[in-house]
Amino acid sequence: MARAAKPRESKEKRTRDLRAGIALLWGEQDQPARGPKPSLTPRRIAEAAVTLADAEGLEAVSMNRVAAEFDVSAMALYRYVPSKAELVELMVEAVSAERPDLLAAGPGWRPGLTAWARLLWALYQAHPWLLAATAMRRQVMGPAQLGWMDAALAALESTGLAAGQRHQVFLLVVGQVRNLAQQLADFDEDHNREWGRLTGELLDRHADRFPALTKAIAEGAFAPAAVDPLDFGLDRILDGVQVLIDRTEGVSS
Amino acid sequence: MARAAKPRESKEKRTRDLRAGIALLWGEQDQPARGPKPSLTPRRIAEAAVTLADAEGLEAVSMNRVAAEFDVSAMALYRYVPSKAELVELMVEAVSAERPDLLAAGPGWRPGLTAWARLLWALYQAHPWLLAATAMRRQVMGPAQLGWMDAALAALESTGLAAGQRHQVFLLVVGQVRNLAQQLADFDEDHNREWGRLTGELLDRHADRFPALTKAIAEGAFAPAAVDPLDFGLDRILDGVQVLIDRTEGVSS
């Protein structure tokens, strides 16, 4: 970690970095004329990093490991990618490349948004590192991520909600998927059972301090759920959105 | 980072670590008889780490920095804390120490749960590092966190929902608060405006690719919201929960 204690770069520098990073994401970098042919591209680098992350997790993605995939020194990558942060952005864009297709879900905002959430959830399941990758600072969305966002907002247009509300609902659904991904990431079968056993003993001994929790556990609150975990939260949220829509229509009409 | 490529510790070792960590969280460690008096305690170390994180962020919390706070070598801390991960757990427990008081919110599950969410949100605002700290693996809740959980579950007892559903609703509300914290953490005034400007140009140029997004922006979807950001999502979620309660009551009665 070369975190130099927040060197507080100059504003011009940061803007230049940002501009370069965005150009990279949109593929709008002008390639050079003079000099040897490049042996790599940002795209190929990102793809190698993605397969590495899929196989061994985001922690395994170091400049060294990625460079080794091309039999090249780590520093060589910096000719194509300004920093590791930008590489991660490219990885996110790479796996978000194909825009979700909501037409098969049928008409109406709710089937569309549900399908959208399911597709996003599938993406997070296929690439468990996505959560950590997008949690990193510098939330600079590239065209692929904007495509996902556009698809969700399109599904919401028929609701009659205001633009700000549509955006808020979008954030709500994204949040639900990401929360689920977080819960799944935390989950380790053995570890969880072991913690449950050890903490269970302590809970018994202090049952008076945690009455509601004790009762809920006794009633099986932590038993593995039978239904798809995405459904419960999503259904509640969309029910709530429906309530808002009904109220809005009632007022306007 | 001494991440030794997931050395896959033996199960016995992991269980012992877990047991030691839980004992630490619950303050159930037996103190030694012979030997010099300890000059520190896990508690004092955690408190120093908390003030450091409050002031300079979680990234500033290194074993060296914390140890320096006591004019002591970094390795000395390992006499009190098994690893940095456990230290972070202790930090979380420290700031979660006081159990939320929901009695002032009045009767009924909804005012109680709303108050609970507001208090948790206040905690995340007071300690912005909480999100990252709790996102780290090994979700081993100590008594303080269990106290928060118990308070939320207690508020939900009057709903008549099943234990599993109460748990799910709890997760939903926690998730909403954490999502908000995430959105706030990503947000940097200057940076965001700059990204909006640069991406806005690109969006104009590709408006046909993102029609719904373009329309939403034109209608001011990204204008700073006037209301408290927690409210929108929370209201939608709790509306949805109310729908579920109504449906459940309708069936049972």
Next chain:
DNA sequence: ACCGCGAGGTTTACGTTATATACAGTTGAA
């Protein structure tokens, strides 16, 4: 055709991280 400069790639080095190991100093119980 030449030549210089820009570009690709390597090497080396720095500062930082967590923590394993070996050791020295201190203290209470036997």
Next chain:
DNA sequence: TTCAACTGTATATAACGTAAACCTCGCGGT
């Protein structure tokens, strides 16, 4: 008094991101 247990330090290791200096190409302008 002796000894084992305990505290704290010093040293060492592996890994990380990346800055800086350097060599080696090969195209563009002359």
